[in-house]
Amino acid sequence: MTYDLSDTxxxxxExxxxxxxxILHAVTPLVAGRFVREQGQTQGISITDMLNGGARFIDFRIMYTRGPDRAIGEKDWYCLHGCESQKKARDAINPFGPWMDAHPQELVVLWASRHGNTGACGTDQYPDTTPQVRQAFFKQVQExxxxxxxxxxQRLNETSVLSLQKRNQRLVWLATDYVESTESSPLAVDAKSIDNQLVNSGHGRLDSTAGGPKRRDSSAQNRFLLMSMAAGVAKEAIExxxxxSGVPNMTFCPKKVIDMAYVEGAADLDVDFPNAIYLDAMDLGGLIRTGTAP
Incomplete structure (x- = not known):
């Protein structure tokens, strides 16, 4: 949701x-707020454009906070990545429902956390909140x-895509602080089941960390194998x-990572994709920005 960040x-x-x-919440809109926002912004298009472009896994980071540009007043749930979003988290999820109604075959996974930590619970996950405050937000999710x-x-790893389509249960809500935030609701999945792999070496090869055996092991344990493609790769690989490709000043090379796994996986069962990847700088039509200019 970083396309919607404020300067607060x-x-x-974290x-x-x-x-x-x-203190910084009150000060940043006046001093350095724009700089902080620019460091945290990883996306530039709306959630509807992301869905239209093919995104089906959403890293949905939230925090109970005062609204942007407000030093006092009531708190509510906003998205965040350093700075907080301009609109409330409830407003950020509203576009999903109509989009999924218009695309009845599609499945979407949202992972709700404060900063991508699967294990922290209670106020370690969401500071200065109560279970009641967290549960109130999950009620909004259900609405x-x-x-x-x-x-x-039903165990997610034993449920086919066709079954999910027939039952119309096509939205998976992965919840951190699952027990308190959702009261262990069956309408959410504990985010502790996420096997979150961060690769930051070589070409970021999918087969080395998230290959076939790794995914099969995760599936057997009812885990969701996730790999970040936001990490840096070797300078030589980028060059x-x-x-x-003929694209100057590249900062990221998705072709290196994705094509390798796709081509090698056709002949080698030990090479495969994870359940999901997440990456920075998605653009309209499913394109990926590979440099600092649009």
């Missing part, structure tokens, strides 16, 4: 205590998605990619 640092910012976080929410009394 969110309460509960690595800062509540006092410093509160938006209704029957679309996957019922986790080679830029030379062969």
């Amino acid at each position: 640092l969110s309460d509960g910012y 690595g800062m205590g509540p006092v410093i976080s509160n 938006v998605f209704g029957e679309l929410l996957f019922n986790s009394t 080679e990619c830029a030379a062969t």
Whole structure:
């Protein structure tokens, strides 16, 4: 949701205590807010454009905070990545329902957390909140998605895509702080089941960390294998990619990572894709920005 960031640092910012976080929340709109926002912005198109472009896994980061440009007043749930979003988290999920109604075969997975941590619970996950406050947001989630929410009394790894389509349970809500935030609801999946792989070496080869055996092992344990493609890769790999593709000043080469797994996987069962990848700089039509210019 970083396409919607304000110039206000969110309460509960990663690595800062509540006092410093509160001070910076009030100060950043006046001083350095734009700079902080630019460091945290990883996407530039709306959620509807992302869905139209093929995105089916959404890294949905949220925090209970005062609204942007407000030093006092009531708190609500906003999205965040350093700075907080301009619109509330409830408004951010509203477009999913109509889009999924218009695309009855599609499945979407949302992972709700504060900063991509699968294990932290309670106020370690969402500072300065109560279970009641967290549960109130999940009730909003249920109001938006209704029957679309996957019922986790069925194990996700044993449920076929066709079954999900027939039951119309096509929205998987992966919840951090699952027990308290959702009251262990069957309409959510515990985010502790995410096997979150961060690769930051060589070409970022999918087969080395998230290959066939790794995914089969995760599936047997009812885990969701996720790989970040936001990590850096070797400078030589970027230069080679830029030379062969004709795109100057590249900062990321998706072709190197994705094509390798696709081509090698055709002949080698030990090479495969994870359940999902997440990456920066998606653009209209499913394109990916590979440099600093549009």
